Ligand SMILES: Nc1nc2c(ncn2[C@@H]2O[C@H](COP(=O)(O)OP(=O)(O)OP(=O)(O)O)[C@@H](O)[C@H]2O)c(=O)[nH]1
């Protein structure tokens with residue numbers, strides 16, 4: 001167990017393996033294989049005494065709503081403790097999937113303590129969540145389909161996600177869909193026409209209240225394994241956006257990339273015949289979009305060919 005003082009909660013790694021273990025079940029996660037994680041934008045903790053960087057999906061929500069059960073089903077093993085009566089997740093538990101054999105980069109599935117145990121615990125957990133979520137890539141907020149009043153969840157999400165940009169990280173996962181009326185006792189759970197209609201009505205309600213796009217809301221049942229693949233699809237969708245954004249270069253980075261490319265093509269004598277101090281300054285001018293300097297202005301450029 002790692003007592004990470006900066007996070008305020010201990011972090012316990014419950015499982016570690018290669019990402020292939022998850023990909024075998026959920027092919028949509030294969031884009032994470034070999035991914036190079038930006039250290040600036042990721043949460044870091046220690047695995048085997050070494051810093052590890054992760055892209056992660058964090059599961060939060062009220063106690064007893066099935067966060068740990070969902071994670072166990074996704075991981076295909078009983079890794080996270082569950083309980084029918086008492087709240088049982090008290091630390092941050094994480095299953096770690098290595099993205100590349102040579103690097104300490106991981107995809108982490110994280111289970112956080114549930115809200116709703118007591119007012120004082122809630123205050124501490126919400127503060128803790130807020131710190132974690134700043135750097136988190138995807139947050140799966142678990143609701144219950146058979147719940148009528150979502151006021152508390154709405155309050156919590158409003159506290160945690162203040163901007164539209166932050167809200168883009170959320171998947172609203174509506175668990176216990178097997179308990180949506182009219183409940184049937186058949187197993188495996190296949191929703192009846194009436195249950196599908198009721199899920200659709202609830203989807204509208206939830207979308208209106210939370211103002212999360214419908215495409216990021218999923219009805220599922222962890223216990224019955226219903227729509228679990230859709231939960232993972234939604235997580236993969238959000239993470240793909242994050243990865244895409246990290247690949248996009250800022251204007252400054254783009255300018256530097258172009259400069260390097262041009263600099264490589266120059267003779268690099270630093271002769272100064274072009275009027276610039278050296279080849280790097282000339283390459284910077286040629287890379288700049290608001291400058292009329294072109295690579296052909298290098299007097300020695302043609303000599304190279
Ligand atoms: N019927 C039904 N029961 C479920 C479902 N998902 C979870 N459960 C049950 O709900 C109970 C609580 O689940 P947990 O996974 O421990 O809930 P949790 O959100 O992790 O709770 P904390 O750790 O206290 O925050 C367990 O008995 C699960 O079997 C579901 O989709 N349908």
Ligand SMILES: [Mg+2]
Nearest residue numbers: 067068088089
């Ligand atoms: Mg739990």
